[in-house]
Amino acid sequence: MSNTDGRPRIIAHRGASSTHQENTLEAFRAAIEQGADGIELDVRLSADQVLVVHHDAHLGDGTLIRATEAAALPDHVPTLGEALDVVGGRFVNVEIKNMPGEPDYDAEHGISIAVAGLVAAHLSMLPAADAADRVIISSFNVDTVERLRLTDPDLPLGLLVWGQADPGSLVGRAEAHGFEAIHPHDLLVDRAFVGKAKQAGLRVNVWTVDDDDRIRQLAELGVDGIITNDPQRAIAALDRG
Secondary structure, three states, X not given: OOOOOOOOEEEEEOOOOOOOOOOOHHHHHHHHHOOOOEEEEEEEEOOOOOEEEOOOOEOOOOOEHHHOOHHHOOOOOOEHHHHHHHHOOOEEEEEEOOOOOOOOOOOOOHHHHHHHHHHHHHHHOXXXXXXXXXXXXXXXXXXXHHHHHHHOOOOOEEEEEOOOOOHHHHHHHHHHXXXXXXXXXXXXXXXXXXXXXXXXXXXXXXXXXXXXXXXXXXXXXXXXXXXXXXHHHHHHHHHOO
C-alpha cells in the first residue's frame, strides 16, 4: 500500500544502511528518525531456534549463525523481536533468508512458522492493527512464502524476484500463488512491469534504489514502495519532485 498522499513508501533497506551498520537496532532507529515509512530487514534462525536479524548466513568472522546460540552472537545482531519493538507501528518488510544451497537452508521451512507466530504477536499488540498496512513478509523462495500462507493466511506476502526473466512470467508466478506483492530488483522495473503487476492486483516494492532521478521516476510509474539504503535522501528527492 502506498502512502495516503499517493507517494510510494520509502522503506529503509536494512535500516539507514548508508550511514549505519546494516540490520542493527541503531540503523533502524536512524531510519525512523530520518522519516522512513518503513524498515526492511533480513531474518535467519540461530542454533537455539531464535529469529535473529542478519543478511548473510555467516558472521564477518565466518561463524555460522545457524550453529550459534543467540546469546553468543555479537551485540549488534538483534533478535527479530527486538527489531519489531524498535519499528513499533511503522511498516516492516521481513525478508526470510532460506535458499537451497545456503548452509542454513531448511527444506521444512520451520523459519516460516516461527516468523508467522512472532509477527502475528507483534501485530496483536498494535492498536487497530491492519496487517496489510503494517507488515509484509517476503522471500526469494516461493516454498518459504507458501509455508507462511499455510501457517497464517492473513499475513500479507511478497515474492522477491531478480534476474532477466520475462516480467509477465514473474508477475504471473506471484499472482498464481496468491501473494499480495512482488518485490522486483530495480533493473526489472519499467512501465510495462508495473502495469502488469497492477493489473494482477499486486503491490510493487522495488529494491534497492539510491539514485534521486530514478526514485522520482519510480514514483511517477506508480510503484507502491521504494527500498533504499538512504531514506533521508530518497524522501528529499521526492520532496523536490
